[in-house]
Amino acid sequence: QVQLVESGGGWVKPGGSLRLSCAASGFTFSDYYMSWVRQAPGKGLEWVSYISSTGNSIFYADSVKGRFTISRDNAKTSLYLQMNSLRVEDTAVYYCARFGRGYQSPLDYWGQGTLVTVSS
Amino acid sequence: SYELTQSPSVSVSPGQTASITCSGDKLGGTYASWYQQRPGQSPVLVIYQNTQRPPGIPERFSGSNSGNTATLTISGTQALDEADYYCQAWDSNTILFGGGTKLTVL
DSSP states (O other), X not given: OOEEEXXXXXXXXXXXXXXXXXXXXXXXXXXXXXXXXXXXXXXXXXXXXXXXXXXXXXXXXXXXXXXXXXXXXXXXXXXXXEEOSOOGGGOEEEEEEEEOXXXXXXXXXXXXXXXXXXXX | OOOOEEOSEEEEOTTSOEEEEEEOTTGGGSOEEEEEEOTTSOOEEEEBXXXXXXXXXXXXXXXXXXXXXXXXXXXXXXXXXXXXXXXXXXXXXXEEEOOXXXXXXX
């Protein structure tokens, strides 16, 4: 079965950096687009970034553009999110999610999330 | 990009039908998806491509999309359907989420 397991969350001071990882299993990772979605405490879902199956196409939300970098290693079936210049407002649970196949595909599988806390 | 707007809350009695709406200027020309998020859990896809249910999602969940409004309908609502529901759509190369609707089953 499809499994997505995030790791790397924790506490960091404003201006600091953190790298999140998502280990994927149960499907052919290299065939699927992948995404990061976050949820601030008590708030709704916010899309962060996504990456194509080969890594050649990458898009970011305006709120993280220039500070976050998404990447993937298909050999290791892993997705990453490098987060730099972190701000208090980046505090959230970060979910790794897989896109389904086809045009305007939905996010059909989600990980359990990893909490990032940015605070002084 | 445009915004997706949802009512913050909807209440329904057990066994009745709940309707949750999502509005957006360009929503009628794109596919809408819906996610259920129970407290403390990750989101789960319940409707995609406006009307399609993923495997394992009960038939009481259905969806529609007309004009600028997408609707998630839960027929014969059960207590376990109490959750937050989020609509989602694509806008060019970005992903949009609605603000979420808290469904309370009274």
